[in-house]
Each structure stands twice: as C-alpha cells, then as structure tokens.
Amino acid sequence: MIHCAIVGSGWSAGRHARVLRRVEQSELVRVVVEPGQSSHLPAVFGSPLVTDRLDDALNDPGIDAVIVCTPPDTHLAIAEAVLRAGKHLVVEKPVGLRPERIPALESLAQERGLTVMVPYHFRFVPQLQTLRSRVQAGEFGTVAHAYHRMYSLRDREGAWLWDDSRSGGIIMESLVHGIDQIMWMLGELPSTVTAMTHAGRNQVADAATVLLHFPSGAVGTVEGSWISDPHVPFGSLDIVGTAGSAAFDRGRFQKRYFRVESAAADAPATQVDSLDDDDAGFVGLHEHFAECCAHGKPPQAANLHEAYAAAAVAAAAVEAARFRRQLPVTGLLPDAP
Known part of the structure; x- marks a missing residue:
C-alpha cells in the first residue's frame, strides 16, 4: 500500500483525492492545506489527517508519496523538498514556471531512486x-x-x-x-x-x-x-x-x-x-504510479523528461x-x- 499526502485543497487536489479511492494500491492519509483552510476541506477528501504545515507530511515516516496540487509558481520548490525528504512525487502540470530547473529535479529523483510523475492523464x-x-x-x-x-x-x-x-x-x-x-x-x-x-x-x-x-x-x-x-x-x-x-x-x-x-x-x-x-x-496514472513506487520501476509515461519537453x-x-x-x-x- 502506498500511503499518500496531498498538498493543496482546491479542485485539482479534490480530483486526486477522489481518484485515489479507486486505486487499490494507494491510500490518502494526510492533506496539507493553507493556514485557516482545514475547516473547509470538501467531503471528497474523506477523513485524512489535516495540517497546514508541509513539514508535517515530509517528516512523517508513514507517508510514502506526496501529490502536489498548489499554484504553478510553487511546484518546483515543493517538489524538491518532497524528493529531499525521500518521498515519491506526483506534481501537477506544469512542473514549474522555470522549465530549465526541471532536469535538476529529474537528476535528484534518479539519485535517490524515487518515482516522479506529472498528471498528463x-x-x-x-x-x-x-x-x-x-x-x-x-x-x-x-x-x-x-x-x-x-x-x-x-x-x-x-x-x-x-x-x-x-x-x-x-x-x-x-x-x-x-x-x-x-x-x-x-x-x-x-x-x-x-x-x-x-x-x-x-x-x-x-x-x-x-x-x-x-x-x-x-x-x-x-x-x-x-x-x-x-x-x-x-x-x-x-x-x-x-x-x-x-x-x-x-x-x-x-x-x-x-x-x-x-x-x-x-x-x-x-x-x-x-x-x-x-x-x-x-x-490509470495513479495505478501506474503506485506500481512504480512499489517495485522501483521507472514510469513508462508522464515522467519528468517528457514534462520538461x-x-x-x-x-x-x-x-x-x-x-x-x-x-x-x-x-x-x-x-x-
């Protein structure tokens, strides 16, 4: 079982939460929201632990993967923090507003043996x-x-x-x-x-x-x-x-x-x-992501190399x-x- 955290609480985050309920290999266990948003979490998220601190998810040894659903300007920084914390990563498109930084992110993931996918579903x-x-x-x-x-x-x-x-x-x-x-x-x-x-x-x-x-x-x-x-x-x-x-x-x-x-x-x-x-x-994307995380296989599609292009x-x-x-x-x- 791949235990996941979602960063964000908007429409995109809600869709990932809804989809994870259909993926047998994955479970949503934590949601990271903006300060003051925890009381407004839509029902589609179920009942995961809610926090307004990213570090709570990154420092939790029970979390295997993080799904980043925040505005595009934050993607690269959060993605790097997730990988440095040793977590697998799904980061919403675009990976960042500065594409030239994506190859370094890909290298970091490869060095640490972590799976990264981008939802080009x-x-x-x-x-x-x-x-x-x-x-x-x-x-x-x-x-x-x-x-x-x-x-x-x-x-x-x-x-x-x-x-x-x-x-x-x-x-x-x-x-x-x-x-x-x-x-x-x-x-x-x-x-x-x-x-x-x-x-x-x-x-x-x-x-x-x-x-x-x-x-x-x-x-x-x-x-x-x-x-x-x-x-x-x-x-x-x-x-x-x-x-x-x-x-x-x-x-x-x-x-x-x-x-x-x-x-x-x-x-x-x-x-x-x-x-x-x-x-x-x-x-299909989340099923493939969970399989890659569990078995250490590189994603066949929607990887960082393609997302950089x-x-x-x-x-x-x-x-x-x-x-x-x-x-x-x-x-x-x-x-x-």
Whole structure:
C-alpha cells in the first residue's frame, strides 16, 4: 500500500483525492492545506489527517508519496523538498514556471531512486493509447495537422490564476496539456513555435492559440480559453492525415467523456471508440504510479523528461507571443517525448 499526502485543497487536489479511492494500491492519509483552510476541506477528501504545515507530511515516516496540487509558481520548490525528504512525487502540470530547473529535479529523483510523475492523464486513457498506436503505425498516413482545444469556465477558483507570476498565464497553466498531447501523438518535438494571446484580467493571458511546426512537416494547433461557459464543448483533439483522420471529443462541462471517431480517407463508415468515465486517465496514472513506487520501476509515461519537453515548448510559446514572432525550439531535448 502506498500511503499518500496531498498538498493543496482546491479542485485539482479534490480530483486526486477522489481518484485515489479507486486505486487499490494507494491510500490518502494526510492533506496539507493553507493556514485557516482545514475547516473547509470538501467531503471528497474523506477523513485524512489535516495540517497546514508541509513539514508535517515530509517528516512523517508513514507517508510514502506526496501529490502536489498548489499554484504553478510553487511546484518546483515543493517538489524538491518532497524528493529531499525521500518521498515519491506526483506534481501537477506544469512542473514549474522555470522549465530549465526541471532536469535538476529529474537528476535528484534518479539519485535517490524515487518515482516522479506529472498528471498528463490523457496518456493513460485506453482510447487515446489506441489512437496513438494507430497514428504511430501510419494508419492515417502522414499527419498533416493535429488540433487540440481546451476550455475552462470563467468562474474558475483561485485569485492566483490572475497573477501572471503565479499561474504563468493560460499557455503555461493549461495549454501545456495540449502541447504534451500533440507531441505524444506525433512522437516528435516541434522545430518552431509561434503564439497569440488575449490579455484578460490583470493583463494575464486568458485565451491563446499556439502554432507548432514539426520536422515531419505536420502542423499543430493548440488553443483554448479560461473564460468559457457551460454550453461550449469542453475540449477536443483532431488528427488529420493523408490516409485518414480521427476526432477525439471530451464532451461538455457537465457531461465529460472520451470518444474517438476515426475513418480511412476512402472509407465511408467511421469507427467509434468511447468511454464514459472522466477519471479513467487519472486512475490509470495513479495505478501506474503506485506500481512504480512499489517495485522501483521507472514510469513508462508522464515522467519528468517528457514534462520538461512540454514545459519548455510552452515557455517558448509564451515568449513567441510576447515578441510576436516565430521562435525555434529544436534542441530543447535530445530525443522526442
């Protein structure tokens, strides 16, 4: 059994708590909250010990792993403290607002034999794993365009979201998910990136479009907004190739699911693969994390190496938007995600 602590008490932390109830190998035993928040812990957390001191979790020999669900600007410091305390780690994306510090974090984890994963949970959804295998096998021919969209509701919690120094804006905090997903699907890093953003509250980017160009010739588009409403579709991923295409639909805000429709270019009928379980990817990720912790195996996906690639490309996109020009990103990593 992997005994876990969660740092944070917001929506993301609540989702991890909910998912851990479905993972037989894991148990939530402690939650670290901000001072004054312990009396407001939602019921989804169950009844773990609650503290407002991170050291209470780090110094507890009964805790094997820590799940970090705090604002992005705090991720790197807390993650380093967790690893130095000898605990396994799940750290929410992005791993940090300074991607150049992620390799040192990876080295620290390797030196201490600790498992680290980042919740790019789409990598653990069976329908998307199958789709990626088909893309990699060339079933859709040469990929010409990959399109990812992700919207969030305008009433998202947390004042930190509207502080650029804390959230990093929509590209770093949210669209990094789509950047990772497209790189994973295509199996390569982009060579150049450009981006456009909308300045929202406090001049923080709350809507953006990121354009990626890959060495294979494929074009990737990642876009989204923090100021959507429930009637707008939640998210999607489209893959268009010379021999066929696929469309991944995430449903709507109050009814999320995983649905992939695909067809060959010369076939009139579409193939449908669907799953009505919004937490499926998170469950798969936590099951894999627990297995890696228990047996000392490196994660097969959503590791720090891949998370560094996504964060570095996202940071380049932020700079491209700021300077309104295309930027090269080739050479960020020695190999593809």
